[in-house]
Amino acid sequence: MYCITSDEIRNIFLDYFKKNNHMQISGSSIIPKNDPTLLFINSGMAPLKTYFTGEEIPPEKNLCNIQPCIRTIDIDEIGDRHHLTSFEMLGSWSFDNYFKEDAIKLAFRLLTEGYKIPKEKLYATVFAGSEKLGLSMDQESADIWKEAGMDPAHIVPQPFEDNFWGPTAETGPCGPCTEVFYDTGEEFGEAYVPGGHFDTKKRYIEIWNAGVFMQFNKNTKGEYENLKFKSVDTGAGLERLTMTLNKLNSVYEIDSLKPIVDLIQEEMKGTEVAERDVHVMTDHFRTSTILLAAGVQPSNTGRGYIPRRLIRKCCTIIHKYQVENFNYEKIVDKVIKHYAKYYDHFEANRANILKMLQQEISSYNEILKEGIQRIEKICEKSGDIVSGNDAFVLVTTYGLPYALVEEYVNKCGKKVDKEGYKKAENHHKEISRNESAHDKDDSQISNQELKDLESSLEEIVETDFSGYEKLSCEAKVLFISQNGEKKDTLAEGEKAAVVFNTSCFYAESGGQVADTGEISNQSMTGKVLDVKKVKGKFVHFVQVEQGVLKCGDQLQLNVNGERRTKIEANHSAVHLLQYALREVCGKDVKQAGSLVTDERLRFDFYCDEKLQDELDVVEKLVNKTIQQNLSKDIKLTTYEDAIREGALAFFENKYGNEVRLVSFGEISRELCGGTHIESTGKIGLFKILSEESVGRGIRRITAVTGECALDYVQSELKILREVSKKLKVSTNQILAKLNSFDGKKQVAAENKKIQLTKEEVSKLIKQSSGNIKYVFYQEDEFVENLNNEAIRIANDIQGVTCLLAVADQSVKIAVAVPKAMTKEINAGNILKKAVTYIDGKGGGAPHLAMGGGSNVDGIKKLEEDFGSLF
Structure with missing residues (x-):
């Protein structure tokens, strides 16, 4: 039997604070609203942050509630006596009203009278101060605890890390705090002696943060400023308090767990x-x-x-x-x-x-089933040690946790080469870094360059963006930086990062690429090649074509209007595509990412199954919406009001106090900071090019609009007419004619061979990220000598060869490596990674590996990534 249930603890808490002039409010969703700094609500005060900063006025000066919370930082601690990932927080607050004295005395009375905890069982910690930060000890709280009735020997000064709370993110309200601990008894360790170690892991369990005294705001420079007013935040974990009051050994023994x-x-x-x-x-x-x-x-x-x-x-x-x-x-x-x-x-x-x-x-x-079968096969072939490369493939390709791999290998009486595993992991990271550097377009600003610019731009005012309303504007040059070095001028032919006081150029954001265009005055002309944002500043990547660009110059900025219109059409089409997908495939469909350029659009969404017949229905519905010529409507509103209107919003985006709601008629409402076409009719034609998997549970649609869509359709029809001409039948009889060839085709496929000439092979040779030659080639029908040809080409080029044969939505694959190179590169290991792209299986020797799969759509991605697989 429990001395007191968690329901009783809830009720005592809420009744106590309501009797002491606190208004009870409802708990918030664990998904933060209008706070992009948090993954989840992790404390009772997190949803109330704007009350502490003074941005919003609370309904009453004193509040209380019970708030569900999630703290992912504790995941690795789970399983001990008292750590939990999710918990409910009993919280009370006072905004610009009472402070330390009332907070501490309220807490002490509730614990000793409300929950009837003996005084001698309670200890209080107070902030010991920080000389480094210029913060003094919280002696005031220590004195109030003594006055309330706490044994002075039970008042423990603790350092900044333990008794200075917040902020919940990098910046925000924070302050010293005082916490209450319960003494679980000598069986859990030695008693605290003033000035000695205070064991908060075993013997002394924290049951209450009796007061976070919000008196500071940590700014972006890491400085602690005084808030406009002082406030109090208190909190107690319901689960841990239930464990303590019932004298249980573990939180997992309480009535709710x-x-x-x-x-x-x-x-x-x-x-x-x-x-x-x-x-x-x-x-x-x-x-x-x-x-x-x-x-x-x-x-x-x-x-x-x-x-x-x-x-x-x-x-x-x-x-x-x-x-x-x-x-x-x-x-x-x-x-x-x-x-x-x-x-x-x-x-x-x-x-x-x-x-x-x-x-x-x-x-x-x-995944587990397939991965464990793979472990068993590896163990059969290995000696006493399973290589780090094999373990790395099991983790990355098969999705197994490393701990599980190690455990199963140990069960087989073997060990994993941990150093080899770390080496493979580091090698993979290095490849990824090299690929990123290799893929960088010299007309774009790299993320590293932006990061390097952050400190230099701190004193620059935020850019006034006028690009929603106009495509040209006058602007002043505030800042020029070339290769990390601040400059006063930029000569003809040079490229550099430039910041203006105002801009009509859209900066890359939310999946939409940046605008391009021209800048000029009477003495110079130049191009804007890319635009990105750094904390509200628009950084333009500029190339001077004629003359000299100087800091302080007044310029005319002109966006490439034709390109912007194409981007806007594609962006609006993304909104219509999401609407259509949710209509056809269900409301569970949610955006996982997008890319909008002037040439095409890409939309990633959560969906577990490949779309087939649904694609035609989705495409038709988007085009129907385009034909309705729905006008764009944009308004600024609050996040809460937008959601009430049915707007779609995505957590990875950052929403401020004011949000931008983009609507097309009644069918599409989304929070979006991008630019859009004036009405859907101007999108023209919408055509889906492909639908593929880009990860477990995530699908990707690539599509085109307007002239690009028309060009694509005309190109496809041209091919169809040529096929019709070769088969000597009308286009509507092509399928029937092809079906009549099936029997003959099967026999021919069994005897067909592939043989690439030296000239053809030389055109196919590429360099991997590790500077190894390789050839990747696809044959659009099955051949009988795929393996032999792969070996022949690999020996000829002294590099890696991957040949594929595709027919009837099925893929055959062969990977070959010259025998002289197998100590460095293993064809079997390459194949293991390659078949994951085509949802297949396979195996083989170090010099030749073969397999097959069913995901033809994955070949394109495999070709893009192949050079990084070895």
């Missing part, structure tokens, strides 16, 4: 499952359910990476103990029922929670 623990142990019956593993699964299943209930879809990036990581960790543990038919749904259902008592959206989203969970589990179990 023990039922989940029991269910997991029941499902793991018959195994010798470790207690820590049960605790990890309890926390991770609970946190995943909270995230899925909030609509966070598992993915490889951003917020979605957290539920994916947590769910996959649970799957890995279950697989480790070889438990079959584990009832995931029963565990998650228990979590839903618990939280449904307090938050309506859990029950309302039950079906979607279970659907996303099952999809993620099924997907990962397939």
